[in-house]
Amino acid sequence: MSSSDNKNLFGVAMKIQKIRSLLFDESNEVRKAVGLWGMGGIGKTTLAFAVFNEISSQFEASYFIQNVREASNKNQLCHLQKELLSALLEDGHLNIRLKFTQERLRCKRVLIVFDDVTNLKQIRELIGDLENLGFGSRIIITTRDKQVLKNCRLDDSTIYEVKGLGSDESLRLFKQHAFKQNYPIDEVFLKLSERVVNYTKGLPLAFEVLGCFLLGREKIEWESALDELKKYPNEVIQTVLKISYDGLSDKEKTLFLDITCFFKGWDKYLVGTFGSHIGGTDKIRGMLFDMAKMIAIHLNPHAFSEMANLRLLIVNNSRYNNKVHGFDSIEFDFSELRCLCWDHSPFPSLPLKFDPENLVVLKMCNNNLEQLWMGIKNLSHLKYIDLSYSKHLLIVPNLSEAQNLECLILEGCTSLLEITPSRNLNKLVNLNLRNCKSLISLPNGIYKSMFLKYLCISGCSKLERLPEDLGNLESLEVLEADGISVRELSSVMAGWLSGLRYLRRLNLNRCSLTELPDDIDKLSLLGDLELEENNFESIPTNIKNLSKLQLFNIRLCNRLQSLPKLPRNIEELRADESYALNEIYYKAKFVLKVLGTLPKRFFYL
Structure with missing residues (x-):
């Protein structure tokens, strides 16, 4: 498809131009990835394919990998990898894990599109580390989940949200499918077409489905069909909507x-x-x-x-x-x-x-529940539980059969004594136990979750221990632990750090910490570090290596004697005079001494 061919794609020209500007900016990066995200059926694949066809001739080799999610579900990624290496290196028998293969890839400037990706692991199985690709290589990733792109270390400057068509573009596209034409049509059918446009909300795939369904039908059939479609979407439209629904959180x-x-x-x-x-x-x-x-x-x-x-x-x-x-x-x-x-x-x-x-989905907040059910139940479809502020809830039943559970919210369940030990919580992404003040231990099953990104145990004041294998949560991005009083927390933390390589926020306010781990700089992606009202006397000097750190809170750390040099990228420093002691007398002097510059926001209280 040439650039002239793209004129036949509705609303795509400006989008292609924007994506190209993201791929080829002035940064001259060794290699660069750009992400396209949006709901199912919105046109991500069409757009990525259009860009691919326009720019692929600029690279030594290129390949468009379609339907990664479907191939992963069918255990066919190995086959896709062979096709990919065959296209890039003209040899489908290579192993991406071998250094020889990686060296060959580093010698080529390539373009790869990973279409419909649901997790970073899929890309790694197909190509290994993106760092294996040669100078000037470009990668496009399409997905329904923006967080997938974040996990691939893309930021907002390299992520493009694909949105629905505008009303004019929607009408043109629908008319092309429903009438096989774009010139003016009968006023009655125009009104009916506008109803369709309103019904489908800019979703290109839905226009195609409805247009083909209504092609050649009489006015009375249109009216009848549209009335029925509002009440009972036909099977094809339901499939379109299901694509979008499955992509939602x-x-x-x-x-x-x-x-x-x-x-x-x-x-x-x-x-x-x-x-x-x-x-x-x-x-x-x-x-x-x-x-x-x-x-x-x-x-x-x-x-x-x-x-x-x-x-x-x-x-x-x-x-x-x-x-x-x-x-x-x-x-x-x-x-x-x-x-x-x-x-x-x-x-x-x-x-x-x-x-x-x-x-x-089970959502029952602010209720009088004492228990849900007795014994082990078949929960194979359960993905979302929110029982927040169930103040009389004593125990959460065994969730071992909830192998697809992704979100468990128990915030404010102040009487909760136990979450029954549960296996197979491998897909858990979000676990919120904030202010579960009677809880004495965490469910063992969470430590095997490869996908857990958010863990909140703030206010769980009776927690007796946090196991060292918390560091196994390799996808964890946020750990909120404000106000916990776990014994020997400082020493337990040392066992986490090497495993939590994607951690972006760590909240340990009011945890009675007496020291910080010497290797805190292993948290290389850490952006927020909250340490308010603790008892440590010093901060490791290697904290200056946390180049992503933007928020640093050390208010009310009354035993702190002095500070080392801090990362220069900090935007918000929350501090008070208590630890400056005899070393620093004025606010500006204090900040300049430890930062070398003034942050954008400085709370000196």
Whole structure:
């Protein structure tokens, strides 16, 4: 595809120009990667392919690796690697782990596109370290998850967000598929086309699907089809939307389901029917109780018995005015339920027969739960749990069967004594235990998670120990541990540092630290370091090697005698006079002495 061919791609010319400017700026880097991210079906692959075809002739070798995610799921990355090396080095029998192969790659200026990547490991399996590529090489990575690009060490200056088409471009693209033309059309069909554009919200793949579906149909068929599509998207459109849905984070998925429920009018429909008839029907897929608009509901034990296909249950409840009664006595297993969202639930437990076999999202904040269920359940689909501020919750059940769990939020569960030891939490990304004040230990399973990025144990004042194998969390980016009182924390920390190579934020405020590890400079990507109100007397001199450090907080460290030279890139220094003692008398002198320059923001309190 030449640059002239790209004129046939709607809304792509300016985007190609922007991406090219990111790839070929004035930095003259040895090698450079650029990331494209956006929802599924938004046009990332099309855009990357257009750029690839325009610039590939400028390189000694080039290759476009399509559908990395799909190949990874099918265990076919090895096959893709052979194709890649065959294209770049004209030899598909090489091993990327061999030094000989790496040396050959370093001698070539190449262009590679990694399309639809879901984690850094996939790229490493295909090409090893990107540093293996030769001078002037360029890499394009497309993904639905911006964090993947961050893990590949790309920053905002090299990440391009691919957004939907504008209304004019959307209409042109749809007309091309629905009428096989771009010239003016009948006013009636124009109005109908505008409804389609409004329905698809700039998603190119959806325009193609709907355009092909409506091609050649009469006006009455269009109207009927669009009315039905608003209520029940056809199977192809559902596939398009599923692509986008699968690319969302778990919090975004929950929000998406909420919005979908409101747009389909389920709240109004169900509020109107539940007042008089709660028997239900096997056609119901989702239910929303907006309790602010409803009178009290008294559920009988068999109220849901005919709702065998119920997948979504959302209750918007008031903290101070419960209007739902009898839910904990329901004689129904809810086995098809995908999403349960019920903040301020008044019940101490879920129904006895509750079966979470297909549950994906469980969100029940500020509730009266004491336990969820007894024993080990099949939780293979469960990805998101938020039970924050469940102040009566005593124990989290065994989650060993939740092998796909990515997010566990238990913030403010002040009575929580134990998270039952659980294996197989290998996909956990976010674990929030903030202010779980009764918790005495962390679940063993988390230390084997290759993907855990965020761990918050701030306010867990009764934690007795933190094991040294916390350093096994090689993907960890944020560790919040404000106010913990673990014995010998200083010595335990020394065992972490070499493993936490991607850590960007470390919060150890109020942890009674008496010393800092001598090799703290191993945290080479650290950007925020919070050490307020601790008891150490000195800071290792090699802290100056933390070149990424931007925020440094040492307020109320009253035993601190002096400071070594600090990194010059610090933008925010939070300090007070207590440790300056006789060495430094004036604020400006103090800052200039330890930094060599004034930071952008200096809190001298």
